[in-house]
Amino acid sequence: MGEDADARKINHGFLRDHGYVTEADVISTVEFNHTGELLATGDKGGRVVVFQREPESKNAPHSQGEYDVYSTFQSHEPEFDYLKSLEIEEKINKIKWLPQQNAAHSLLSTNDKTIKLWKITERDKRPEGYNLKDEEGKLKDLSTVTSLQVPVLKPMDLMVEVSPRRVFANGHTYHINSISVNSDCETYMSADDLRINLWHLAITDRSFNIVDIKPANMEDLTEVITASEFHPHHCNLFVYSSSKGSLRLCDMRAAALCDKHSKLFEEPEDPSNRSFFSEIISSVSDVKFSHSGRYMLTRDYLTVKVWDLNMEARPIETYQVHDYLRSKLCSLYENDCIFDKFECAWNGSDSVIMTGAYNNFFRMFDRNTKRDVTLEASRESSKPRAVLKPRRVCVGGKRRRDDISVDSLDFTRKILHTAWHPAENIIAIAATNNLYIFQDKVNSEMH
């Protein structure tokens, strides 16, 4: 696919780089909250780090707010299932923010088995002037109390407190791959390989099973659920994707158990592309509704596809992410890269879609102009305030100066998790241990 990059359009500045170094620090999920003010990351060690965007400085009106660490907490610990003699990884698979309803922020974080609701609150005042207690909290000697005073709230250094408000455990036999908060702000769903459960945010001791694709005989198993999401506006609709490359839209009004889909989105396989690995590369790794709710975005190993909810027969748009890997599927199977699950994202206006690739490359596709670009998230090429240079992968033939050849791609550096600010052109890219946040420059007339 042609990669004519308009340099003016790509005025992204590199802003933040977190240098973690251990396996436990590999970022496993990235998510903006609904306003974009907060950005949460989860890692393999079970930790959640929340970043907050600083308000724009009056002194430098052209520099937009940067993201700084707001809170860090240990969400999940490794567990051991004694009955099955299995270790349960503490890796955070997904984080989803709840819509903000008061001064506190809440998010759901999940590992393979347990979902937790965390409440993040700020404390910037504390009461002073107690009658019976002194500053350290020790009881005063009553004989020294000669007058009464009313305790007053005095400002203090901002303290961010995080507390687990709910723990939704024991709902899943298989590994949870996704969670999604409903637009009704009361319920959410969690999906594992074979089942999807509906929870109420306030009730932890039970959930409703709404999808169950486990066959009566496990040896008949042919497909698993790979991702699921609620519709952004219709609280009765949700979609789930399968390892066979199909999407099923389900309506909870139709039946209590939504095994029967309302719509099935499936593209017939191209017989000329058939190989040993056709099934693997057609497995959908991520599905995202557009902000409008009209479209869905799916990612499989080599492509991203845009589907119109009104058309089930095939996607309306297909973009090749790294088609040059098609001839290398056997090697990628050997080194397990073919099982990598890339995520995808919409921008706020649903006009641009983004997904990650190898060599710390990530790709953006403009749906209107049909132009696309490949960018790299790396320390070497991204100094603060630098403009990202478009990259190109050459597949033989003419090679330009800065091209990378397919054979020199680094498959250990992959961008699986990306997120786009809900309204602005700010993107968060997780490259193994590092988090990159790119922002568009203020000169918006350049788009």
Added chain:
Amino acid sequence: MEFKLEAHRIVSISLGKIYNSRVQRGGIKLHKNLLVSLVLRSARQVYLSDPCPGLYLAGPSELAAGSPAGWGEPPAPAAAAGLETEPRPELSAAPDALRAGDAELATTVTCARDTLQGGEVAAGGAGDPAGGSDVFPEGPREARRYRGCPPGVEDQQGTPGASPPGDRSAEDGPPAPAPLCPRKRPAAGAGGWGRPAPGLTPVKKPRWDPEGPPSRAEEGEEEEMETGNVANLISIFGSSFSGLLRKSPRGGGEEAEGDERGPEAAEPGQIFCDKGVLRDMNPWSTAIEAF
């Protein structure tokens, strides 16, 4: 011929992945293992096919699936229906030779599936997923030996032609009187016996042109080649499957019922404890049911 070599290589790689998945942290990943088993099945079908991959429309599994009612299997999926008409005349001809010849790779695929299902419990049940050798009794039919064998995988992969220590079991394999593709347990459906191995049940089938199945003679030759090449695979996974094959249909029927109850009762994480069934089933199958 290159297809065969590549297919064989992919089979080896896939088996290695399935083995490794049993010892990895966090338990067996169902999705990945399913995908690996699909690749394994595709590679196996190419492996068993003619040098011209397009000619051999369907592996023996499809033939078996189309076989007469003695198998008692629910009708093969619609995709197979078109293929069934062709293979059927061949069926009476050489079902046994086919099935025996296919037995080895079927074993492999079956156990791949089994690992898929039961690995979680199995890995735990042995207490030591990587080398459960301390647990296993010597009984040759004990399915639990299956757990002990995978450590051999890593040795075997590098020496596909070598004569592995488990050669004895490899020799046991082909002559085993098992008329069916080996299965861990008989079918849940009516008739007990009659299910082809899961890896062979085609639900999503490769798209081979139906140009007609090869002749019996070719199949006979195929069978001999296959035996030699996959002997090491059999030794890896042991001959324990024949023990499972010998389960009575009645036991299978009970098991089927247990199957219905078991997995439901088994969530989240309990093991069903119908004592009568437990007595009849070997512990390995119990573990599978619980998962």
